[in-house]
Amino acid sequence: xxxxAAVAEPQTLVTWPGDLAQVQPKFDSEPFVFSHxxxxxxxxxxxxxxxxxxxxxxxxxxxxYDAGDVRVDQKWGTIPVTSMTHEEVLSxxxxxxxxxIMKHVEEDPRYGKILKDYTDAILEVAPPEKRKLLxxxxxxxxxxxxxxxxxxxxxxxxxxxxxxQGHKTVRVFDRSNRSVLTEEEIERFxxxxxxxxxxxxxxxxxxxxxxxxxxxxxxxPVLCPHWVRNGSEVSVSISVNYEFPDWYRADLYRANWHxxxxxxxPTPPGSKLRDAVKRLxxxxxxxxxxxxxxx
Numbered sequence: 246x247x248x249x250a251a252v253a254e255p256q257t258l259v260t261w262p263g264d265l266a267q268v269q270p271k272f273d274s275e276p277f278v279f280s281h282x283x284x285x286x287x288x289x290x291x292x293x294x295x296x297x298x299x300x301x302x303x304x305x306x307x308x309x310y311d312a313g314d315v316r317v318d319q320k321w322g323t324i325p326v327t328s329m330t331h332e333e334v335l336s337x338x339x340x341x342x343x344x345x346i347m348k349h350v351e352e353d354p355r356y357g358k359i360l361k362d363y364t365d366a367i368l369e370v371a372p373p374e375k376r377k378l379l380x381x382x383x384x385x386x387x388x389x390x391x392x393x394x395x396x397x398x399x400x401x402x403x404x405x406x407x408x409x410q411g412h413k414t415v416r417v418f419d420r421s422n423r424s425v426l427t428e429e430e431i432e433r434f435x436x437x438x439x440x441x442x443x444x445x446x447x448x449x450x451x452x453x454x455x456x457x458x459x460x461x462x463x464x465x466p467v468l469c470p471h472w473v474r475n476g477s478e479v480s481v482s483i484s485v486n487y488e489f490p491d492w493y494r495a496d497l498y499r500a501n502w503h504x505x506x507x508x509x510x511p512t513p514p515g516s517k518l519r520d521a522v523k524r525l526x527x528x529x530x531x532x533x534x535x536x537x538x539x540x
Contacts, residue, residue, distance in 0.1 A: 258282050258366040259462075269372045273403055273466040273489065276417040276453055279370075281363070281407050284459035288355055289409045289481050291335060294347075294388060297356070298331050301347040310334050310345035312390075317472050318444035319396045335388060338479050344389045351384045360384040363485060367405055370464070378490050379403065385484040393480075395473035397444035399426065399434060402486040404465040408457035409483060412476035416452035420468040425451055428513050431468065432502035435495045442470050457482075467491060493524070500527035 260280040261268045271277050287293060302308045312334065313325030327334065327343065334343045351357040364382045371379060383402075389395070391411075399420075406415070418425045425448045433441035455463050465471055467489055494514065500523035501511035514520055 258362060259369070261370060265369060268370055272371050272375060272464070275419075276455065276463055276465055276469065278455055278457075278461055278463050280460055281462050282460070283359070283363075283407060283409055283483065286359075286409065288359070289386070289483070291338065291388070291479070291481070294386065294481070295332060295335050297350060297353060297386070298335055298345075298347060300353065301350065302331055304349065304352075307348040308346070309348075310343060312341050312343040314342065315344075315394045315396060317394055317397050317474075320440050321396070321398075322440070324396075338388055338390055340390070342390050342393060344393055344395065345387070347386045349383055350386050351382075356384060356386075360485065363407075367485060375489075379487040380490065381488045383486045385486065387480070387482045387484060389475050389480045389482075391475060391477050391479060393475045397442060397470060397472040398440060399442045399468050399470050400465070400486075401434070401439075401467060401491070403467055403489040405462060405485040406457070406465060407462040407483040407485065408459055409481045410459055411478040411480035413457050413480050413482070414474045414476070415455045415457055415463055415465075416449060416472055417455065417463070417465055418448065418452050418470040420466065420470065422451055424448065426468070426470050428498075428501065428511075429505065432498045432505065434468075435498045436502045444472070496524050496527050500524065503527070 258281065262277055262279055268277065268279075283289065298308065308331060310327070310331055311324045312327035312329065315324055327341075329337070329341065329343075331345065334341055334345055337343075338345075351360040360382060368376055368379065420426055425445070426442055430441045430443060457463060497514040497520055501513075504511040504523075511523075512519060
């Protein structure tokens with residue numbers, strides 16, 4: 246006779262808010278909350294992260310941190326720097342007023358195994374035609390002090406934010422709402438300024454607000470503006486990102502940026518004929534530019 250342990254089903258890593266057939270249409274279209282099993286995982290305790298940050302700090306560009314009072318409308322380049330080391334920031338995270346992010350933590354095999362497991366689980370929510378487009382999964386760990394704000398911004402990656410420790414309020418906006426995110430801001434984001442999105446007074450009334458507690462996660466589609474406020478405890482979050490090839494939309498906005506610089510007002514993407522002409526024109530511009538750079 247088999248014991249209960251012998252017949253127990255494997256633990257479900259991700260629990261979606263309903264049937265997959267209901268959730269899949271929301272993928273990269275609108276934000277939604279789901280559940281995960283990493284809330285009590287020992288590898289995400291601050292003591293373990295103190296060891297991890299030592300190896301991450303040796304890779305150029307994979308570690309960023311700052312400390313100080315931050316506004317929701319503040320740009321990353323204007324956030325106060327700190328004289329503390331990364332180890333000091335983590336060890337004093339309860340009082341430092343800090344925000345620290347470690348990128349590509351999957352290079353550590355222990356975290357790489359977690360990313361592999363969760364990549365397989367998370368990909369279930371992507372419709373088959375979009376699933377095959379997702380590339381280069383990456384795991385980031387974000388550690389932040391109580392009440393710290395992550396300013397308003399947009400991302401070019403397809404994001405799943407998993408809360409492990411602490412509580413945070415996440416406000417996510419519709420990327421098609423032009424009172425929140427303008428055509429000009431998208432054009433600049435895809436060409437010259439990764440921090441082009443600007444917080445505007447009164448737009449919070451358009452936000453979808455989510456409360457993330459340990460074991461909860463949120464899907465944030467590409468280009469959806471968002472900002473975050475931590476609760477009264479130290480927050481540890483995992484960001485699982487995928488590159489989602491968006492060359493068609495990106496090239497259209499790059500073409501519009503060049504048109505606007507020439508003194509004209511471009512029409513937003515949406516017309517098959519105009520979009521085809523713009524894509525062809527931008528392809529020619531890129532070819533000429535690359536030719537000059539290589540010549």
